[in-house]
Amino acid sequence: MRFYEYESRRIVERAGIPVTDYGFATTAAEAGQAAERIGGPTVIKSQVLTGGRMKAGGVRFADSPEQAEADAAEILELEIGGHVPVGVLVDPKAEIEQEYYAAVLWDGRAKRPMMLFSDMGGIDIEQVAAEHPDHVGRGHLSNLHPIADFEAKQAVARCGMTGSALNRASAVLARLARLQRDYDMTLAEINPLARLADGSFVALDAHMEMEDEAVGRHKPMLHEIGVDLDEPRELYEPSEFERNVKAIDAADHRGVIQGKDHGFHGDLGLVIGAGGGSLTLTDAVRSQGGRPANYAEIGGNPSVAKSKGLAIEVLRKDGVEKIAVMMSIVSNTRVDIVARGVIKACLELGKDPAETIAIFRIPGAWEEEGYRILDRYGVEYCDRSVSMWEAAGRAVARVQGDRTGSQ
Amino acid sequence: MSVLLHEDFTFIVQGITGREAVNLTRECLDFGSAIVGGVTPGRKGREVHGVPVFDTVEQVVEHHGSAPDGAVVTVPPAFTKDAVLEAIENGIGLIVVVTERIPRADVAQMVELANERGARIIGPNCLGVIVPGVAKMGGIGGPARDAAKAYAPGPVGVMSRSGGMTTEISSTLTAAGLGVSTAVSIGGDAIIGSTYAELMPLFDADEQTEAIVIYTEPGGRMEAELVDWRERAGSELPIVAFMAGRFMDDEEMQGMSFGHAGTIVEGKEDSATEKIARLEAAGIPVVERIDEIPAAVKQKLGAAA
Amino acid sequence: MHGTFIDVEVSGAAASDPELARKLEEVCPVDIFAAAGGTVEIARENLDECVLCELCVEAAPRGTVVVRKLYDGTRLER
Numbered sequence: 001m002r003f004y005e006y007e008s009r010r011i012v013e014r015a016g017i018p019v020t021d022y023g024f025a026t027t028a029a030e031a032g033q034a035a036e037r038i039g040g041p042t043v044i045k046s047q048v049l050t051g052g053r054m055k056a057g058g059v060r061f062a063d064s065p066e067q068a069e070a071d072a073a074e075i076l077e078l079e080i081g082g083h084v085p086v087g088v089l090v091d092p093k094a095e096i097e098q099e100y101y102a103a104v105l106w107d108g109r110a111k112r113p114m115m116l117f118s119d120m121g122g123i124d125i126e127q128v129a130a131e132h133p134d135h136v137g138r139g140h141l142s143n144l145h146p147i148a149d150f151e152a153k154q155a156v157a158r159c160g161m162t163g164s165a166l167n168r169a170s171a172v173l174a175r176l177a178r179l180q181r182d183y184d185m186t187l188a189e190i191n192p193l194a195r196l197a198d199g200s201f202v203a204l205d206a207h208m209e210m211e212d213e214a215v216g217r218h219k220p221m222l223h224e225i226g227v228d229l230d231e232p233r234e235l236y237e238p239s240e241f242e243r244n245v246k247a248i249d250a251a252d253h254r255g256v257i258q259g260k261d262h263g264f265h266g267d268l269g270l271v272i273g274a275g276g277g278s279l280t281l282t283d284a285v286r287s288q289g290g291r292p293a294n295y296a297e298i299g300g301n302p303s304v305a306k307s308k309g310l311a312i313e314v315l316r317k318d319g320v321e322k323i324a325v326m327m328s329i330v331s332n333t334r335v336d337i338v339a340r341g342v343i344k345a346c347l348e349l350g351k352d353p354a355e356t357i358a359i360f361r362i363p364g365a366w367e368e369e370g371y372r373i374l375d376r377y378g379v380e381y382c383d384r385s386v387s388m389w390e391a392a393g394r395a396v397a398r399v400q401g402d403r404t405g406s407q
Numbered sequence: 408m409s410v411l412l413h414e415d416f417t418f419i420v421q422g423i424t425g426r427e428a429v430n431l432t433r434e435c436l437d438f439g440s441a442i443v444g445g446v447t448p449g450r451k452g453r454e455v456h457g458v459p460v461f462d463t464v465e466q467v468v469e470h471h472g473s474a475p476d477g478a479v480v481t482v483p484p485a486f487t488k489d490a491v492l493e494a495i496e497n498g499i500g501l502i503v504v505v506t507e508r509i510p511r512a513d514v515a516q517m518v519e520l521a522n523e524r525g526a527r528i529i530g531p532n533c534l535g536v537i538v539p540g541v542a543k544m545g546g547i548g549g550p551a552r553d554a555a556k557a558y559a560p561g562p563v564g565v566m567s568r569s570g571g572m573t574t575e576i577s578s579t580l581t582a583a584g585l586g587v588s589t590a591v592s593i594g595g596d597a598i599i600g601s602t603y604a605e606l607m608p609l610f611d612a613d614e615q616t617e618a619i620v621i622y623t624e625p626g627g628r629m630e631a632e633l634v635d636w637r638e639r640a641g642s643e644l645p646i647v648a649f650m651a652g653r654f655m656d657d658e659e660m661q662g663m664s665f666g667h668a669g670t671i672v673e674g675k676e677d678s679a680t681e682k683i684a685r686l687e688a689a690g691i692p693v694v695e696r697i698d699e700i701p702a703a704v705k706q707k708l709g710a711a712a
Numbered sequence: 713m714h715g716t717f718i719d720v721e722v723s724g725a726a727a728s729d730p731e732l733a734r735k736l737e738e739v740c741p742v743d744i745f746a747a748a749g750g751t752v753e754i755a756r757e758n759l760d761e762c763v764l765c766e767l768c769v770e771a772a773p774r775g776t777v778v779v780r781k782l783y784d785g786t787r788l789e790r
């Protein structure tokens with residue numbers, strides 16, 4: 001789960017990490033009031049779940065509450081990369097002595113969280129790591145033992161820091177590490193972390209991402225900071241196809257279906273199965289000149305109704321005349337149940353299954369029963385002796401035959 | 408011989424009264440596995456296909472007279488970590504975690520404790536382990552009759568991030584007359600108990616295994632780890648790889664997620680193209696089609712002979 | 713009244729046996745049977761979900777419940 005900047009700010013604040021005296025506003029008037037309260041020059045920042053705000057004009061500097069209000073009015077109307085802002089963050093323009101970088105994220109290879117700290121903050125950390133490796137301090141954390149303060153101090157000291165800055169920065173990093181663990185963050189990052197003229201540290205910008213699988217156990221915290229759990233927060237706006245498939249999946253607990261069509265513009269509908277099988281089959285279709293209309297995943301032995309629902313949605317897509325129904329050898333999902341589902345989809349749409357299903361290649365559980373159903377409707381099918389690659393090729397050839405035939 | 412399982416291997420099923428677990432128990436028993444007990448808290452005294460059910464792992468150990476060799480864990484995500492810790496602390500050495508959608512921190516905790524106690528975890532989000540003709544631990548291959556059809560004993564070890572593709576690949580090897588020594592569905596999540604590199608020493612030391620096939624996907628850094636291990640260990644066991652999800656390198660697909668949680672691409676380092684280049688540079692051929700695997704394996708075996 | 717692939721028949725007297733109706737409702741994993749007011753009611757919209765488990769055939773007296781596979785003409789019965 002991704003968070004808006006203002007939500008990340010609240011999360012960091014709750015963890016005891018100092019932040020600026022910021023304000024979150026959903027209207028221009030509120031933004032003006034926040035600027036008034038803060039006093040002095042402010043920064044107005046668009047709240048969107050996408051990068052590139054600065055370039056798009058979503059960040060502005062205001063000298064007065066009036067200007068803050070005017071800037072906020074414009075930013076609230078400004079779409080960035082297709083995203084409409086949910087509000088603006090009003091921040092005091094801080095007097096900064098130095099910028100730092102602090103983060104805690106997963107190191108998949110070590111299977112442990114890793115702390116990162118740098119005294120060169122505000123810029124891209126990858127660039128710092130490449131050009132000034134001695135300015136990046138690192139430290140792994142145990143998953144089992146309590147996080148000790150000295151571990152954070154070591155990581156900060158490893159980037160060459162000392163003095164009171166070391167102690168103050170270490171306290172921030174230790175809190176960030178505990179926050180990452182307590183709230184299942186896949187990324188907990190403060191960039192920049194600023195040292196002000198009085199020597200204190202404040203988080204100027206924070207970026208948090210919570211693991212989707214863990215959202216359920218953090219509802220109280222999410223509620224407290226005002227997160228709307230029904231908001232989709234996708235990287236892009238889901239299409240009608242994607243929304244419909246999701247609704248069909250949610251309506252019935254038997255089995256799992258997923259469908260995506262973002263980035264797919266082809267004419268061959270795919271009703272394909274399981275994570276690995278779906279990836280393999282999509283490659284096989286594309287490598288043989290096929291143009292998939294969608295991506296799909298079927299798993300966990302879905303009901304007839306669910307398989308039918310997915311097939312109908314795929315067949316309803318513009319330009320899709322045929323579907324390929326393919327999976328790697330199944331041991332849980334049943335061949336006959338999927339066969340019933342896809343044939344029913346054709347019949348309900350008034351289409352001939354024999355014409356509409358370019359190929360049916362699902363070997364495995366209940367295959368003999370499935371083949372009897374496919375025989376009855378004259379659907380072309382194959383068993384495990386025909387590879388996934390060959391089956392995909394046959395589907396592509398049938399669609400291409402149609403295309404040349406109709407020209 | 409084989410790796411992980413053997414003729415006398417005993418295991419338990421945690422969460423044995425669940426719907427999927429009941430099926431899995433039937434399948435494993437039919438395939439010849441020795442399931443010596445099941446655990447579902449509050450259901451002590453029941454039986455599942457003749458397997459006695461207990462409230463705690465401790466009770467099964469007592470009933471069995473010693474700690475069984477393994478445990479299959481198939482309980483809901485919120486209870487999985489606790490079930491795995493219970494198995495580890497009761498002296499169980501091999502734990503197959505079937506459950507999916509477990510938060511990474513829970514997995515990392517289980518793995519860290521397993522390392523401290525000298526236990527091994529396979530999964531989560533996996534179908535388990537199968538030694539053709541001997542035993543299977545988990546739903547891998549499905550019902551015994553189907554599993555026997557796809558998995559014949561042979562010289563090739565299989566490791567796959569996709570459970571379903573483990574069987575597709577093994578079936579292809581079986582049809583080509585090669586067969587499988589041990590197949591492991593390692594799981595598709597970002598953090599798993601046993602990676603390719605962590606299982607390689609077992610296959611490397613196994614007399615039956617003459618070659619390895621891996622199925623892999625974009626995401627993670629497990630291939631880099633495998634290549635590093637191979638160099639460090641000086642292993643000459645031939646490996647053939649199959650890479651799915653090449654289409655995700657396409658411009659239009661950037662930033663999208665497909666397949667397992669672990670296939671979320673986190674930048675160029677993890678792209679399919681990058682992985683293929685890395686593996687091939689290390690002498691591990693990456694085939695484009697599953698049906699090309701047997702020929703690639705035979706070529707490697709021929710070269711080794 | 714049948715589905716596209718499956719039809720289920722409960723013969724005359726058995727169809728109005730409240731005990732059997734309750735039993736069938738309980739055994740069928742895909743809710744094809746409902747015990748409505750003492751008689752066996754068949755949920756038509758669920759017929760095609762039949763998983764051919766034969767639990768209904770086993771639960772009923774010999775010859776009273778028949779599951780017909782419309783795609784190949786075969787039957788599950790006892």
Ligand code: SF4
Binds near residue numbers: 720744763766768
């Ligand atoms: S065979 Fe099974 S699924 Fe079909 S109607 Fe009978 S009980 Fe229901």
